[in-house]
Amino acid sequence: MSNPDKTSVGIHVYVYPYIESMGDLSGKTVLDIPSGDGRATNIFKKQGANVISLDIFPRKGKTYSSKYGDMTESLDIDDNAIDIIICQEGIEHVPDQYNLLKEFNRILKKGGDLIITTPNISNIRSKISCLFTESDMWKRMPCTEIDSIWHIDEQSKKFYFGHLFLIPVNHLKTLLTINGFHEIIYKKTRISKSSVLMGLFIYPFFLISNILAFFSYTKKNQHINMSIKKKILWQRCLLNLSFTTLFRKHIFWVCFPGKGGKNIFFGIFFLEKVAKTRSEERRVGKECRSRWSPYH
Numbered sequence: 001m002s003n004p005d006k007t008s009v010g011i012h013v014y015v016y017p018y019i020e021s022m023g024d025l026s027g028k029t030v031l032d033i034p035s036g037d038g039r040a041t042n043i044f045k046k047q048g049a050n051v052i053s054l055d056i057f058p059r060k061g062k063t064y065s066s067k068y069g070d071m072t073e074s075l076d077i078d079d080n081a082i083d084i085i086i087c088q089e090g091i092e093h094v095p096d097q098y099n100l101l102k103e104f105n106r107i108l109k110k111g112g113d114l115i116i117t118t119p120n121i122s123n124i125r126s127k128i129s130c131l132f133t134e135s136d137m138w139k140r141m142p143c144t145e146i147d148s149i150w151h152i153d154e155q156s157k158k159f160y161f162g163h164l165f166l167i168p169v170n171h172l173k174t175l176l177t178i179n180g181f182h183e184i185i186y187k188k189t190r191i192s193k194s195s196v197l198m199g200l201f202i203y204p205f206f207l208i209s210n211i212l213a214f215f216s217y218t219k220k221n222q223h224i225n226m227s228i229k230k231k232i233l234w235q236r237c238l239l240n241l242s243f244t245t246l247f248r249k250h251i252f253w254v255c256f257p258g259k260g261g262k263n264i265f266f267g268i269f270f271l272e273k274v275a276k277t278r279s280e281e282r283r284v285g286k287e288c289r290s291r292w293s294p295y296h
Contacts, residue, residue, distance in 0.1 A: 011088065011089060011117045011189060011190075011250045011252060012039060012040075012088075013190075014187065014188065014189050014190070014250075014252055015040065015086075015088060015115070015117060015252065016039065016040065016043055018115075018187065018252075018254075019040065019043045019044060019047065019086075019115075020043060020047070022047060022084075023047070024047060024048055025044065025047040025048045025049035025083075025084075026047075026048035026049070027048075028048075028049045028050070028083040028084060029049070029050050029051075029052065029081065029082050029083050029084075030044045030049045030050065030051045030052065030082070030083065030084045030085075030086065031051075031052045031054070031075075031077070031082045031084070031085045031086070031107070032044065032051055032052065032053045032054070032066075032086050032088075033053075033054040033055065033069055033071060033075075033085070033086075033087055033090060034054070034055045034056065034069075034071070034087075034088070034089075034090045034093075035053035035054060035055045035066045036055060036088070036089075037059070037064070038053060038059065038061075038063070038064030038065075038066065040086055040088060041053045041064055041066070042063065042064055044084075044086075049083075049084070052067075052077070052082075053065070053066035053067065054066060054067055054068070054069025054075075055067075055068070055069060056068065056069070056070050056071075056158075056160065070158065071087075071090060071091075071093070071094045071100050072094055072095060072096065072100075072158075074103060075103055075107060077107045078107070079106055079107060080107070080108070080109050080110065081107055081109070082107045082108050082109060082112060083108075083109055083112050083113070084112060084113045084114075084115065085104050085107070085108055085112070085113070085114045085115065086115040086116075087104070087114070087115070087116045087117075088115070088116075088117050089117055089118060089119070090118075091116060091118050091165075091167065091172075092118045092119060092163050092164075092165050092166045092167060093160065093161050093162065093163070093164070093165065094161070094165060095161065095164075095165055097165065097167060097172075097175055098175055098178075098179070101175050101176060101179040101181070102179050104179070105179050105180045105181065105257050108257055110257070111256075112256075112257065113254055113255070113256060114181060114254070114255040114256070114257070115252075115253075115254050115255075116172075116251070116252075116253050116254075116255060117189075117250055117251060117252045117253075118166070118167060118172070118250070118251050119136060119163070119166060119249070119250060119251070120169065120189075120245070120248055120249055120250050120251045121136045121166045121167070121168055122168045122169040122170075122240075122245050122246070123192050123195045123245065123246055123247060123248060123249065124192070124194075124195035124198050124199050124202065124203075124206075124246050124247065125137075125138075125192050125194045125195040125198065126195075128198060136163070136166060143162055143163055143164045147162075148161070148162035148163065148164055149161055149162055149164065169239055169240075169245050169251060170236050170239060170240065172251065172253075173236070173239060176253075176255055179257075180257045181255040181256065181257050182256070182257070183255070183256040184253050184254070184255050184256075185253065185254040185255075186242075186244050186252075186253055187252040187253065187254060188244070188248070188252070189244075189248045189249055189250040189251075189252045190248065190249045190250065191247055191248055191249070192247055192248065192249045195246060195247045196247050199246060199247060203246070206240070206241060206246065207241060210237050210240050210241055211237070213237070214233055214234060214237045217233055218230055218233060
């Protein structure tokens with residue numbers, strides 16, 4: 001197993017040892033998207049896996065080749081065909097992240113793994129930086145049309161969006177949940193020293209504001225089952241306050257579909273049912289008012 005230098009820059013120093021720890025993957029089919037320079041693809045191949053490598057900037061070489069694949073479009077892959085999906089530093093480039101995760105769930109086999117990484121804009125450093133400059137880093141300007149977005153090639157009308165769609169942890173958690181990924185393992189990544197330093201002074205404010213928001217929000221939407229509502233809101237409160245969220249530079253999650261989501265989806269179903277009932281009540285009310293109007 002490789003022993004990467006944890007002081008070097010990049011999420012790969014955490015992801016690649018994790019891939020190696022998965023052991024023999026003979027007979028498994030892996031989707032690597034975006035596959036980039038192919039380092040993850042090559043590690044999976046060494047583990048015995050059959051790897052489909054897709055990227056909007058495909059490459060062809062002696063040790064690694066990839067095909068064109070756009071995460072903003074439907075993937076030309078059969079349902080339940082993939083054992084492992086790795087989306088490394090990719091979701092932040094996609095406008096419709098909901099449909100991307102929906103597509104991942106479609107092609108992933110039952111019991112399969114989704115490995116997903118993205119810059120963590122929910123750490124304290126990024127929160128403070130965003131407050132002042134709307135950027136996730138001190139020395140970086142917000143995404144602009146002059147240096148963050150460009151055409152994939154001269155002939156294409158498709159765009160590469162850079163970091164235009166960076167996603168907070170709770171937004172990602174919600175999108176994963178409604179797309180069937182109910183179990184998540186939160187892996188360690190590099191610590192943001194500036195977040196730790198600022199956290200020594202302002203963590204109590206995060207703690208108090210999140211707890212106040214939790215108790216305030218439990219009083220809303222009284223038609224939702226209270227135990228379900230409290231469970232979900234408290235989980236999100238803990239995620240907001242966790243060390244992994246506030247002090248690490250990257251999100252590195254391993255997600256599993258189709259388990260443990262019945263209670264959550266019962267709540268969602270109940271909410272939709274109430275919404276439909278209210279809509280029907282409004283429709284009937286309008287008809288009655290129209291029928292008894294003095295102008296008819």
